[in-house]
Each structure stands twice: as structure tokens, then as C-alpha cells.
Amino acid sequence: MSKLLEHYFQLKQKGTNLKTEFIAGLTTFAAMSYVLVVNPSILGASGMPIEGLITVTALAACIGCLLMAFITNYPIAMAPGMGLNAFFAFTICLTREVPWDAALGIVFWNGILFLLLSVTGVRTKIAEAIPAALKIGVQCGIGMFIAFIGLKNAGLVVDNPATFVSIGDLSEPATLLALAGIILTIVLVIRKVTGAILISVITLSVIGAFIPVGDGYLTQHTDQFIGLPDDISNTFFAMDIMYPIEHLAETWDLIFALLFVNMFDTIGTLIGVSRRANLLNKQGELPKLGKAMTADAVASVMGAAVGTSPVTSYVESAAGVSSGGRTGLTTIFVALCFLLALFLTPVMKVIPLMATTPALIMVGILMMDSFRQLDFDDLTALATATVALLAMPLTFSISEGIALGFITYVGIMMGTGRYKQVTLITYAMAAVFVLRYVLDLK
Incomplete structure (x- = not known):
């Protein structure tokens, strides 16, 4: 068996061995396993039946990882994306009032389009045509959006009729504990503790089990720690793939925004991780980028199928x-590891929403990292990125941030006489978004 693995994955050629790969796999899982708790809590806000979402998350992650492993032989794990799940729940389902099964249909077509763009090579042309400032603004905006959701879930930020938002009640045990968890998570990440986010989630959940709230505790008590995975019949192939086609006028921008976010998030992650693994060639390119994008696209289609x-x-x-x-x-x-984690479903189901706050905040902070790549001496770039960045959390919509970012960039370039530097794709997208607002096509 070891010889077969050695031959197929070229372990010696890559300078590694079975033990090292095993430890690396456990390390990656520990670092990203928080998705098993956070993804269901976010998707549940869309109206999806919460029962089975832990199983769905684990299965989707398992499928994605296997696809990446066998198609590319890269040490890059996959799972339902943070930011993409927030877009699904809060923009598509809550803001635009699209039913969750129809939203899964949008995810399905997003995956199909992503696949077509990847195998035809059009993906590269689109990626090169979009201004860098807009890419940075979108990524950072999603980070702020996710962090804002975390603050809201913990009660650290509440609505206010006069100022729209204000500070929450820090005397509330859940809110105070969430704040402590945020600080703990940041400290652990700075100290480079493996699985820092997961450790924080577990710590807050354990402490919550001793804090009385009403007739119970902040964290529900359970006598069952191991059990069979939940049934996923409520979401399995529940996607309505005809809805996006029948309502194309109302959903086209959602499909585009999802495709836009998915594409640049994937490219950025692949290049960033590959650079650390020394997988890039002398030109700084990832040799199997097309295959990696294909694996990503297929995983999204299959993810939509499971829910x-x-x-x-x-x-x-x-x-x-x-x-x-x-x-x-x-x-x-x-x-x-994701498959084995399914048998810990009973424990994961009692983790309170408050305990997921540090994960959302930390993910948001890490996504803000790309803002330092912005040229602060270029006011056009700074303005474009800032508008997109601020619009997402303030409008509670990722798609609106993307739209306003495109419009701002094109408007500035035309107003300053640099209209020839704008690509046709960018012009087309800005024009379409302007028409959407003028004609109120929502």
C-alpha cells in the first residue's frame, strides 16, 4: 500500500513521506475544522433546515478535498467557503428573498459557468481584465462583512433607530464571553498555535456550559458525544436549477457576483498556498492552475447537489x-478527518452561536490582509477599493459592493481622462450595473 501511495503521489520526488503527509493533513484539518460549526450556523440563517447541515458541510469538504488531491496532487484542502456562504445566506436568501433551494440552483449554475471558464481558458482573460483595486476591495469587503455578521451574532453590535448601529450590552454573559473569545483567538493566531480558531470555539463552548441562562445554560448539556451523522434528505438534490433560468432578470447579477467572488478567492488562495509549498514555476505561475480551478468548480456543483x-x-x-x-x-x-468528524455531530450541535463569533471575526481580519497590497498613492485605486469595502457591510450585501465598486472605478477613470485604460469587460459590467439601478432590476 505504501509503495502504491509513493508511486501515485510521487512522495520521494516531492521530498516528503507518508508520515509527514499524515501530520500535514491533521494540521490542515485542525486549522479549518471550524467550518463544521460555522458553515451550518451561517447557512441556517437562509432558512435551510439546520438538521443535517453539519453532515452536508463535511461531505462537501470531503468531496472537494478528494477532487483536488486526484486531479492536481496538490496539498490544498477544500470546503464550503467563508464569504461565499455569507453571500448565499445574507445576500441571496435574506436580502434578495430568494428561496434557499433556488439559491442552491444559483450555486449549481455558478459551478457550471466556473467550470466552462476554467476549461476554455476564458477565466484568465477575465481575471486580467478586472482592475486589481476592485479585487482587493471585494476581498477586504467580504472580510468586513463576515466580521460584521460575527459582531451582530454575538450582540456586540445591535441596531439603533438613530444611528443604525450601536454597541451592544456588554453586561450580557454571552456578549462578554464572545468578546473574550475574539481576543483569545487573535492571541493564539499571533502565537501561531495550530487550530487556534477551533481551540477558541471549543473553549467558549466549554465555559458556556457553566453559565446559566434562563432555564438552561449558554451551552446546552449533552450526554451523547459520539453518534451517527444526521440525515441530509432535506437538502440532498433539493436545488431548484430552473429558478435562475426562469428568473434570469432577477438573478443574473447574483450569479455573476458569486462567480466573481469565487474566482478571485480561489485564484488568490491557490497562488498564496502554492508559493509556500514551492509549487510555482520560475515565472511565478502555478503549473496546474487550470486543473485546480476545475476541481474547485466541480466541487461547487457537487456541493450544491448535497446542499x-x-x-x-x-x-x-x-x-x-x-x-x-x-x-x-x-x-x-x-x-x-472530515468523514471521521461526522461521528462527533452530537457535540457540534450543542455549540452556541456565540462561540462561532471569534471564527467569523478572525476570518474577516485575515481577509483584510490583502488591503496592504493596495497602492495608497493611487487615489483611484484607494477610492475604488474603499467604496467596495464599505458598501458590503453597510448595505449588508456583497453584490451591491461589487456593483458600486465597478461603477466607482469606471466613473473615476472617465472623469480623469483615462478612459482608454479601462477594459471592455469592466465597462460592460459597470454599464449593466448602472442600468440595473436605473431600471430597478432587482
Whole structure:
């Protein structure tokens, strides 16, 4: 068996071995396993039946990891994406009032389009045509949006009729504990503790089990720690793939926004993790980028089938790479960990929403990292990125942030006489978004 693995994954050629790949797989899983708790809590806000979402998340992650492993032989794990799940729940379902099964249909077509763009090479042309400032603004905006959701869930930020938002009641045990958890998570990440986010979630859940709230406790008590995975019949192939076609005028921008976010999130993660794993060639390119994007697209289609938001590459894979992971065998071990985690479903189901706050805040902070890549001497870039960044949390919509970012960039470039530097794709998208607002096509 070991010889077969050695031959298939080229372990010696990549300078690794079975033990190293196993440890790397465990490390990556520990770093990203918080998704098993956070993804169901976010998707549940869309109206999806919460029962079975832990199972769905684990299965989607397992499928994505196996696809990446066998198609590319890269140590890059996959799971339902943070940011993409927020877009699914809060923008598509809550803001635009699209039923969750129809939203899964949008995810399905997003995956199909992503696949077509990847295999035809059009993906590269689109990626090069979009201004860098807009890409940065969108990624950072999603980070702020996710962090804002975390603050809201914990009660740290509440609505206010006069100022729209204000500070919550910090005398509430759940709110105070969430704040402590945020600080704990940041400290652990700074100290480079493996699985920092997961440790924080578990710590807050354990403490919550001793804090009385009403007739119970902040964290529900349970006598069952191991059990069979939940049934997923409520979401399995429940996607309404005809809804986006029948309501194309109302959903086209959602499909585009989802595709836009998924594409650049995936490319950024793949290049970033691959650089750490020394997988890039002399030109700084990832040799199997097309195949990796294909694996991502297929995983999203299959994820929609089981009942979750788009599946994408996880930057937490860098933790496994830092532990020596160099091949797809690392990713296979991550997939096996997700399957084994299914039998801990009873424990994960009692974790309170408050305990997921540090995970959302930390993910948001990490996504803000790309803002330092912005040229602060270029006011056009700064303005474009800032508008997109602020619009997402303030409008509670990722798609609106993307739309306003496109419009702002084109407007500034035309107003300053640099209209020839704007690509046709960028012009087309800005024009379409302007028409959407003028004609109120929502």
C-alpha cells in the first residue's frame, strides 16, 4: 500500500513521506475544522433546515478535498467557503428573498459557468481584465462583512433607530464571553498555535456550559458525544436549477457576483498556498492552475447537489504546507478527518452561536490582509477599493459592493481622462450595473 501511495503521489520526488503527509493533513484539518460549526450556523440563517447541515458541510469538504488531491496532487484542502456562504445566506436568501433551494440552483449554475471558464481558458482573460483595486476591495469587503455578521451574532453590535448601529450590552454573559473569545483567538493566531480558531470555539463552548441562562445554560448539556451523522434528505438534490433560468432578470447579477467572488478567492488562495509549498514555476505561475480551478468548480456543483454554498480552496492549507505537506496525500488525510468528524455531530450541535463569533471575526481580519497590497498613492485605486469595502457591510450585501465598486472605478477613470485604460469587460459590467439601478432590476 505504501509503495502504491509513493508511486501515485510521487512522495520521494516531492521530498516528503507518508508520515509527514499524515501530520500535514491533521494540521490542515485542525486549522479549518471550524467550518463544521460555522458553515451550518451561517447557512441556517437562509432558512435551510439546520438538521443535517453539519453532515452536508463535511461531505462537501470531503468531496472537494478528494477532487483536488486526484486531479492536481496538490496539498490544498477544500470546503464550503467563508464569504461565499455569507453571500448565499445574507445576500441571496435574506436580502434578495430568494428561496434557499433556488439559491442552491444559483450555486449549481455558478459551478457550471466556473467550470466552462476554467476549461476554455476564458477565466484568465477575465481575471486580467478586472482592475486589481476592485479585487482587493471585494476581498477586504467580504472580510468586513463576515466580521460584521460575527459582531451582530454575538450582540456586540445591535441596531439603533438613530444611528443604525450601536454597541451592544456588554453586561450580557454571552456578549462578554464572545468578546473574550475574539481576543483569545487573535492571541493564539499571533502565537501561531495550530487550530487556534477551533481551540477558541471549543473553549467558549466549554465555559458556556457553566453559565446559566434562563432555564438552561449558554451551552446546552449533552450526554451523547459520539453518534451517527444526521440525515441530509432535506437538502440532498433539493436545488431548484430552473429558478435562475426562469428568473434570469432577477438573478443574473447574483450569479455573476458569486462567480466573481469565487474566482478571485480561489485564484488568490491557490497562488498564496502554492508559493509556500514551492509549487510555482520560475515565472511565478502555478503549473496546474487550470486543473485546480476545475476541481474547485466541480466541487461547487457537487456541493450544491448535497446542499451547501460554493466549495472553494482554503488558505488554512498553508498550515499543513508549513508542516511539510507537499502532495495530494495531505489533502486525502484532510478528507478522511472530515468523514471521521461526522461521528462527533452530537457535540457540534450543542455549540452556541456565540462561540462561532471569534471564527467569523478572525476570518474577516485575515481577509483584510490583502488591503496592504493596495497602492495608497493611487487615489483611484484607494477610492475604488474603499467604496467596495464599505458598501458590503453597510448595505449588508456583497453584490451591491461589487456593483458600486465597478461603477466607482469606471466613473473615476472617465472623469480623469483615462478612459482608454479601462477594459471592455469592466465597462460592460459597470454599464449593466448602472442600468440595473436605473431600471430597478432587482
